[in-house]
Every structure is written in structure tokens, then in C-alpha cells.
Amino acid sequence: MNEVLKTIAAKYKDDIVHTASELIQRNSQSLHEGEVAAYVQEKMKELGYDKVEVDRYGNVFGTMKGTGGGSSVMLNCHMDVVYEGDESLWPYPPYSGAIAEGRVWGRGASDTKGTMAIQIYVPFLLKEAGLLPKGDIITAAVISEEIAGYGAMVHTQENRMLTDYAIVGEATENDIAIGSRGRCCGVITITGKSCHASIPHVGHNPFDFLAQLLPELQKVPMGSDGLFGSSTMSCTRITSSEEGTNIIPNEIVLYVDYRQSGDDTPEEVQRKLEAAIANCHVDGVTAKAELLYFPLTTYTGVEGRGYQGENPFVASADAEYIQKVKAAIEDAVGREIQTKPWAFATDTGHYAAKGVKCLGYSPAEIKLCHTTRDSIDIAMMEEGTVGYLAAVQTLANEPK
Helix, strand or coil: HHHHHHHHHHHHHHHHHHHHHHHHHHCCCCCCCHHHHHHHHHHHCCCCEEEEEECCCCEEEECCCCCCCCECCCCCCCCCCCCCCCHHHHHCCCCCCCEEEEEEECCCCCHHHHHHHHHHHHHHHHCCCCCCCCEEEEEEECCCCCCCCHHHHHHHHHHCCCEEEECCCCCCCCCCCCEEEEEEEEEEEEEEEEEEEEHHHCCCCCCHHHHHHHHHHHHCCCECCCEEEECCCEEEEEEECCCCCCCCCCCEEEEEEEECCCCHHHHHHHHHHHHHHCEEECCCCEEEEECEEEEEECCCCCEEEEEEEEEEEEEECEEEEEHHHHHHHHHHHHCCCCCCCCCCCHHHHHCCCCCCCEEEEEEHHHHHCCCCEEEEHHHHHHHHHHHHHHHHHHHHHCCC
């Protein structure tokens, strides 16, 4: 069986590499994923997916039906990429999709278009090899992960396209990811009364409140878990309603980056910030805490509210499904596979929050994500394809 998987991966290696290159050539910065979405749809139809659909937000879903009676599996990557920066710093042009030095180069190669190419092909390869599993396979290419995780957030909140299992294609170096800390952004708005700085007694300075608040924030109890340890909280930005340096502002806004572990849900984070505010008092000054949402418009024209953050996700390395996938991949690729957490937030938390059993798997390397050396190793892609075939077969053949 393992030789069959290796043979089919080798046979279609060049097609997968070429697909990765063509995905990279289509600039798809967040909320502008339309060209890549059209390409993904056509590729899925070309490969014989049973159903290809696009929701109103622009997420693309391709379904390959199983033989019946097995668990459903989602393969998930995001279509959007971050800004390329100074093109002169790139060894190859950022949207060239250059194939050189044993790698595919360009913005999004490692995050997550190289893995997306594999995921698009996996259901087809299983069918081609006569190994179609019992359960359905849904390949999802979602929007806006880089700025808000919006695509995954909305379709999971609406309980659409939910599966029994999900494999998310963020970089893992062909190991298995079993967790990612959540992230949310607290926004503390402190309102006083503006006046000329030469007569401060006429106004109410919100900075006086901030002076009390900062020590209170240091006292906020942090959640924790065995995988990530403690949550962390950092004040990262402050803005003022006034531009001048000789004006006491009417309002200042403090932004707080909160990396969630354990039971630190977004609602709990907001409650903790509100409790810290309640311990402060300055006459004439008020404060409120909110979580950061912002308006956005998807490439399909839908106007929505993006949430600045992701839900946490933690699975036990000893969980039965993790152990089964680990064993299947190790057997298929012929080497030991590690289980480890991601160091960053991912869309995985949106699925886990809905009861989907998740893991991460990808040949991409985290050290290259969001850099001017963004690329993916072709040999690792071939091994990753074998690993994906083994993982999907294992999970989709689990009884429903």
C-alpha cells in the first residue's frame, strides 16, 4: 500500500508543483482572492470533484464523495497572502512562482499555496489509485485568514461545510501540529475632557487613568494549559484623539494583544479587561473594553465584520485520531513524525470550536512564512503528498 501511495505521488509530482506555481502567480492579498478562487474552482472541476461550490463570501469548497459509511474530512488552506514588500529583496520575483533550486518560490508558497496544491490533488489521487475512502473529502480554500480568519469564521459560525475531521495546511515541516494558541485584541477606550495643556485643571486627562490601568493589567490572572503554558498579554499600540503635543486629549485608545491558552475565551479576556478597568478611578474619566472588530468587504462584495483574532486549539498527542494519523504517515513515508504545537494562531480554532477533530500537516517551513525567501521544498512536497494520502485514507475510513 505504501508503495502505491509513493508511486501515485511521484507520478503527479510535477503537476502538483506546476499547480503551486500557478497559484503563486495569482496575487491574492486578503480580500482580493478572486483570481485564485476562479483558478481553484477550475482545477477542482478538471480533477473530477463531484461538487464545486463558492459561498457568498468567496470561500471555495470541492467535494469528492466517498464510497459510503466513513467519516468526513476537510482539507483546509487559505487563499490570501500578505503583502510582498520590497521586490528587490526577493531572490526571485514574488509572484513569479519560479521553480528553481529544488523549490517553488514566491509570496504564499509556504503560507499556504504549496500545501493547497497538494490538498487539491489528494482526493483525485486517491480516486485515481482506486483508494477512495468511505467518507467524503471536502477541500476548502478559504478567504481572509491573514487579516481576520474571516472565511473560516463565517462558514463555521453558520454551521456550513462542517466535517468530522479537518487537516489544516499551515506550515509544520511535515510533522503534525496538535495546537495553536488563540489570539484576540482588546481595545480599551479611555474618555476624558480635552483642554489646553497649559490649564490642565479645566479638563480631565485620560492619561491619568492610563497610569492607574497599566499596573492593574499586570495583575490580570492568565489562563494556562499543559501544551502552551500561560496566556500572555502585551500592550502594543496607543492612539490619541488629538494630534498636537500641547493638548490634553479627549480620548485615548489602548490596544492589547492577548494570546490565549487554557480557558481564556475571548469573552473571558474581555471580562478580565473590564475587571482591571473597574479597579481604576479618575474624576471625569470613563473607560470601556471591547474586542477588536473591523469592517471589511470580501472580493464577492459582501460587507462584514472581521474579528482580529483566532480561537485556540489544543489536541492531546495521545488522542486516538492523532496517534492513528501519526502511525499512518510514519508507515507511508518511512520516518518518525513529531507532534508539536504551532507557535502562531491558525484557523484551526474555528473548526475545533464546532467539535471538529483537527490537526495540522504541511511540508512548508514556518521560518520562511511572511519572508522575502518565501518558498517550498519540492522534495518535502512529494513526501507531504504521500503523508496526506495516508492521513486522509486513515481518517475518512473511520466509521461515521
